[in-house]
Amino acid sequence: MTTTATLATRTDAEHMADPDWWRQASVYQIYPRSFADSNGDGIGDINGITAKVPYLKALGVDAVWLSPFYPSALADGGYDVDEYRNVDPRLGTLEDFDAMASALHTAGIKLIVDIVPNHSSNRHEWFQEALAAPKGSPARDRYIFRDGLGDQGELPPSDWHSVFGGPAWERITEPDGTPGQWYMHIFAKEQPDLNWDNPEVREDFLKTLRFWSDRGVDGFRIDVAHALTKNLEETLPTTADLEAEGEALYLEGRHPYWDRNEVHEIYAEWRKLFNEYNPPRTAVAEAWVHADRRARYASPEGLGQAFNFDLLQADFDAAQFRKTITKNLAEAEASGASSTWVFSNHDVVRHATRYGLPASASSAEGDIMSGQAGKQWLLAGGRQEDVDVELGLRRARAASLLMFALPGSAYLYQGEELGLQEVGSEIPDSERQDPSFFRNKGVEIGRDGCRVPLPWTAGGSSFGFGPAGSHLPQPAWFADSSVEVQEAQEDSTLSLYRRALALRSQLQADETLEWLETGRPDVLVFRRPNGWTSVTNFGTEPFELPAGDVLVSSSPLEGAFLPGATTAWLQ
Ligand code: GLC
Numbered sequence: 073m074t075t076t077a078t079l080a081t082r083t084d085a086e087h088m089a090d091p092d093w094w095r096q097a098s099v100y101q102i103y104p105r106s107f108a109d110s111n112g113d114g115i116g117d118i119n120g121i122t123a124k125v126p127y128l129k130a131l132g133v134d135a136v137w138l139s140p141f142y143p144s145a146l147a148d149g150g151y152d153v154d155e156y157r158n159v160d161p162r163l164g165t166l167e168d169f170d171a172m173a174s175a176l177h178t179a180g181i182k183l184i185v186d187i188v189p190n191h192s193s194n195r196h197e198w199f200q201e202a203l204a205a206p207k208g209s210p211a212r213d214r215y216i217f218r219d220g221l222g223d224q225g226e227l228p229p230s231d232w233h234s235v236f237g238g239p240a241w242e243r244i245t246e247p248d249g250t251p252g253q254w255y256m257h258i259f260a261k262e263q264p265d266l267n268w269d270n271p272e273v274r275e276d277f278l279k280t281l282r283f284w285s286d287r288g289v290d291g292f293r294i295d296v297a298h299a300l301t302k303n304l305e306e307t308l309p310t311t312a313d314l315e316a317e318g319e320a321l322y323l324e325g326r327h328p329y330w331d332r333n334e335v336h337e338i339y340a341e342w343r344k345l346f347n348e349y350n351p352p353r354t355a356v357a358e359a360w361v362h363a364d365r366r367a368r369y370a371s372p373e374g375l376g377q378a379f380n381f382d383l384l385q386a387d388f389d390a391a392q393f394r395k396t397i398t399k400n401l402a403e404a405e406a407s408g409a410s411s412t413w414v415f416s417n418h419d420v421v422r423h424a425t426r427y428g429l430p431a432s433a434s435s436a437e438g439d440i441m442s443g444q445a446g447k448q449w450l451l452a453g454g455r456q457e458d459v460d461v462e463l464g465l466r467r468a469r470a471a472s473l474l475m476f477a478l479p480g481s482a483y484l485y486q487g488e489e490l491g492l493q494e495v496g497s498e499i500p501d502s503e504r505q506d507p508s509f510f511r512n513k514g515v516e517i518g519r520d521g522c523r524v525p526l527p528w529t530a531g532g533s534s535f536g537f538g539p540a541g542s543h544l545p546q547p548a549w550f551a552d553s554s555v556e557v558q559e560a561q562e563d564s565t566l567s568l569y570r571r572a573l574a575l576r577s578q579l580q581a582d583e584t585l586e587w588l589e590t591g592r593p594d595v596l597v598f599r600r601p602n603g604w605t606s607v608t609n610f611g612t613e614p615f616e617l618p619a620g621d622v623l624v625s626s627s628p629l630e631g632a633f634l635p636g637a638t639t640a641w642l643q
């Protein structure tokens with residue numbers, strides 16, 4: 073691998089002041105509890121992140137996105153928020169947060185935080201108040217309470233299922249000790265859904281967005297952005313009714329809780345608040361919606377950007393990649409947003425593992441919360457010997473390098489720069505934390521395997537994650553993937569990411585690409601307006617490279633040939 077180009081011409085100050093900084097940003101997702109532990113309690117924390125700012129700077133990312141760090145009982149890894157305007161005491165204090173934000177900003181790195189507006193935790197003071205208050209009270213109206221069906225109200229108001237398995241309704245005990253109403257929870261029962269028709273709920277989130285914006289937060293990732301508004305006024309349809317109406321409900325925004333049209337009124341209001349800041353605060357929607365409806369979330373009058381999980385759900389396949397890229401660039405252009413690209417996050421099996429699974433297991437089509445391939449492998453035991461680790465990593469490197477050449481924002485998940493594999497069977501059931509494991513026995517193993525604390529060093533009690541242990545067990549093979557080992561290797565995945573991200577910052581000027589035909593269905597070549605081309609060989613047969621200087625390649629070249637499962641950039 074050779075690098076002949078010079079480094080970024082843009083200064084940190086320009087990046088920090090640019091209102092469009094997000095359009096082509098490389099955003100690094102940190103799962104705070106598993107990134108770096110500063111005080112040896114086995115849990116990653118805010119000061120741990122601050123201590124790693126030089127690492128993030130050297131990696132070359134433009135922004136960091138923090139998954140929830142708020143007070144939480146961790147019924148869903150922090151996506152069950154007790155208090156929206158505070159830091160979990162196990163992770164630090166607001167002062168620690170300010171110090172982290174300022175260290176990131178000094179290094180020219182923007183800060184995005186996760187906002188979880190669809191549900192609070194059941195420990196939130198509002199929910200506690202609702203439980204203590206009578207039926208029909210203003211306190212209950214902040215959530216979605218309904219009477220049950222059946223003579224005694226003993227049946228849930230509908231047969232809907234929670235995303236994590238089991239019913240989407242939980243019955244409460246009334247303050248007088250009698251069995252009472254039911255509340256809705258699309259996710260775990262510790263995550264009661266908020267009622268977005270209630271003006272107090274709306275007000276409170278504006279307050280939260282302002283609170284973090286005033287503290288210097290540059291942008292927000294909006295959790296389950298497509299679920300906030302609901303229509304539960306009439307008799308609730310059954311799951312069978314909903315299935316019968318199928319696509320129409322989704323396409324017309326009429327589903328009782330997913331992707332309703334009115335949700336955009338909320339985001340229009342948020343946008344006004346974001347635009348009061350200079351530069352305006354940014355937002356990206358996590359909205360698992362029909363592709364045709366994604367642009368509404370990404371509009372400049374709305375959140376501004378939306379995740380596209382299409383590449384994450386595609387196989388390592390030239391035709392699927394090309395179709396996905398073309399479609400999403402066109403969509404982004406139409407919405408006025410820039411595209412987003414993601415291969416891994418805290419909810420899915422890491423792409424270095426997905427790409428190493430037997431071909432028969434690899435079609436992810438149709439499964440929305442996580443690549444089906446990865447889930448099947450986990451269910452089958454999640455054994456590393458069933459993964460072609462070498463091929464998976466090779467393909468993951470090729471895919472990531474291709475992504476870095478694309479216009480739009482690249483969202484990376486901590487550990488992918490180390491080429492980390494998913495941790496499968498090495499996590500014993502007794503140590504699992506994800507509610508989807510407990511609520512969905514035998515159907516899901518859950519997402520703990522991509523949330524195992526990072527290996528920073530080759531040795532030590534937690535591979536340098538902290539001075540003591542780690543809240544999820546790290547397998548022995550983490551040693552070879554550690555930052556310490558990879559920093560010393562010219563051809564490591566970490567070195568590849570650093571080189572590619574440094575080069576990528578020179579591609580930022582425009583948001584277009586041009587496909588070049590190769591005559592090979594398994595090879596994709598595109599050119600960016602600065603003249604650079606990205607070539608990916610998805611097959612196994614070496615491909616003769618066009619003329620040009622090689623800027624970087626994801627695996628070593630074979631003379632003038634690009635081997636299989638490899639990407640190279642040419643100048
Ligand atoms: C989002 C998060 C996921 C969480 C869920 C409920 O999908 O990414 O981790 O479990 O929302 O908040």
Ligand code: CA
Pocket residue numbers: 109110111112113114115116117162
């Ligand atoms: Ca800690």
